[in-house]
Amino acid sequence: MKAATNDFSQENKLGVGGFGAVYRGKLEDGHEIAVKRLSKNSGQGDLEFKNEVLLVAKLQHRNLVRLLGFSIEGNERLLIYEYMPNASLDNFLFGKLLKPSSFSLTHDA
Numbered sequence: 001m002k003a004a005t006n007d008f009s010q011e012n013k014l015g016v017g018g019f020g021a022v023y024r025g026k027l028e029d030g031h032e033i034a035v036k037r038l039s040k041n042s043g044q045g046d047l048e049f050k051n052e053v054l055l056v057a058k059l060q061h062r063n064l065v066r067l068l069g070f071s072i073e074g075n076e077r078l079l080i081y082e083y084m085p086n087a088s089l090d091n092f093l094f095g096k097l098l099k100p101s102s103f104s105l106t107h108d109a
């Protein structure tokens, strides 16, 4: 994972969530991945890590990102997901990608 993400380089950082930072990576076969690295101060421990692995591994749907694997080595906890190239849903809901006039939360029914 270190090699795939260029040693978790800043340029490969996709964002930060409750779990920690997420890095873009590329496997030797060319497959693009997203690596979530559990941050030491995320407040999440081994139980939360295990829950995420067990829960997400069971979820398989075309609209849900797929967990490809995980890694536990010393203090390092990694989750490996397929890479989603279209950025976060927040961008589409709350970001600048939509003009306010083109989206409304109210409906007329």
Ligand SMILES: Nc1ncnc2c1ncn2[C@@H]1O[C@H](COP(=O)(O)OP(=O)(O)OP(=O)(O)O)[C@@H](O)[C@H]1O
Pocket (backbone or CB within 6 Å): 014, 015, 016, 017, 018, 019, 020, 022, 034, 036, 065, 081, 082, 083, 084, 085, 087, 088
């Ligand atoms: N599979 C992925 N492919 C591409 N980018 C991703 C992927 N997973 C996460 N990211 C990026 O990393 C950011 C953080 O993701 P993460 O899932 O850790 O947090 P979150 O869902 O935004 O928040 P929380 O963990 O608090 O629920 C996302 O906003 C997104 O930009």
